[in-house]
Amino acid sequence: MKRKKRSKEGRYFYFFIFPWLIGAIIFTLYPILSSLYFSFTEYDITHPPKWIGVQNYTKMLHDELFWRGVKTTLIFTVFSVPLQLILSLVLALLVNQKIPFRRFFRTVLYFPSMISGVALSLVWLWVFNSKNGIFNYVLGLFGVSGPSWLQDEKWAITAIIIMTMWSAGAGMVVFLAGLQGVPPLMYEAARIDGVNRRQSYWNITIPMISPVILFQLIMGLIESFQVFTQAFVMTRGGPHYATQFYVYYLWQNGFKFFQMGYASAMAWVLLIVIMVLTYFVMKFSKKFVHYEGGESA
Numbered sequence: 001m002k003r004k005k006r007s008k009e010g011r012y013f014y015f016f017i018f019p020w021l022i023g024a025i026i027f028t029l030y031p032i033l034s035s036l037y038f039s040f041t042e043y044d045i046t047h048p049p050k051w052i053g054v055q056n057y058t059k060m061l062h063d064e065l066f067w068r069g070v071k072t073t074l075i076f077t078v079f080s081v082p083l084q085l086i087l088s089l090v091l092a093l094l095v096n097q098k099i100p101f102r103r104f105f106r107t108v109l110y111f112p113s114m115i116s117g118v119a120l121s122l123v124w125l126w127v128f129n130s131k132n133g134i135f136n137y138v139l140g141l142f143g144v145s146g147p148s149w150l151q152d153e154k155w156a157i158t159a160i161i162i163m164t165m166w167s168a169g170a171g172m173v174v175f176l177a178g179l180q181g182v183p184p185l186m187y188e189a190a191r192i193d194g195v196n197r198r199q200s201y202w203n204i205t206i207p208m209i210s211p212v213i214l215f216q217l218i219m220g221l222i223e224s225f226q227v228f229t230q231a232f233v234m235t236r237g238g239p240h241y242a243t244q245f246y247v248y249y250l251w252q253n254g255f256k257f258f259q260m261g262y263a264s265a266m267a268w269v270l271l272i273v274i275m276v277l278t279y280f281v282m283k284f285s286k287k288f289v290h291y292e293g294g295e296s297a
Contacts, residue, residue: 039267076160083164092172156238160230171220225273251263
């Protein structure tokens with residue numbers, strides 16, 4: 001009877017997941033495998049793909065715009081990921097305190113992260129306007145002449161990094177969940193032993209939420225390698241390729257220059273880089289990530 005029941009449940013299981021399997025194969029697995037094949041071809045969408053081997057991959061080695069995209073993306077990652085991580089953690093620590101209107105402040109800080117990328121980019125276009133933007137207006141109140149921001153190749157990437165800080169509220173919510181999972185008894189025991197608040201943060205809070213920090217770090221790295229909307233809406237990769245991000249150049253090759261084979265090769269290189277980077281972050285995280293029970297990652 002048990003065997004028949006298990007067999008019947010198995011049939012129901014496959015029956016109900018069958019539509020999802022079909023969708024996953026058609027809309028996920030097939031495009032992934034197709035892009036892998038296209039990466040070894042010369043394909044302009046209008047003509048059948050022509051097999052050229054690894055030429056698309058070797059072409060990257062001599063493509064100046066490709067390396068400019070790599071450089072811009074790395075600069076953005078190096079500065080934006082740590083800044084957003086720190087800002088999200090600081091905001092979470094602040095709104096985790098017992099203060100008046102705590103829920104209101106949490107909502108206000110989280111709300112900007114709910115705005116879509118295109119709408120947010122249009123708002124920040126006005127904020128960074130060199131003549132009528134609020135950023136330069138505030139700087140002018142202190143007697144500082146603001147730069148041209150998005151029109152200046154020296155300041156364009158800085159402007160986009162500043163813009164990413166606006167969505168730190170999403171990371172704040174994740175950190176807040178981690179902070180509320182720290183047992184209050186640990187803080188009470190530390191207070192009895194004469195440990196001050198700063199020492200409690202370094203010796204209790206940070207180790208206890210280290211898995212959350214690792215998660216936020218990995219997600220931040222992945223997101224930073226896929227910047228597209230800001231470059232597309234705000235700068236078009238300019239000025240003078242100052243915001244020529246990797247994914248924006250990938251999009252240009254695929255949907256502007258119709259070099260879909262080359263774009264597919266760039267996409268697979270990006271996937272491999274993200275996978276390798278994630279692997280090394282996970283590997284080195286054993287030194288600083290601690291889980292309940294005293295086990296490391």
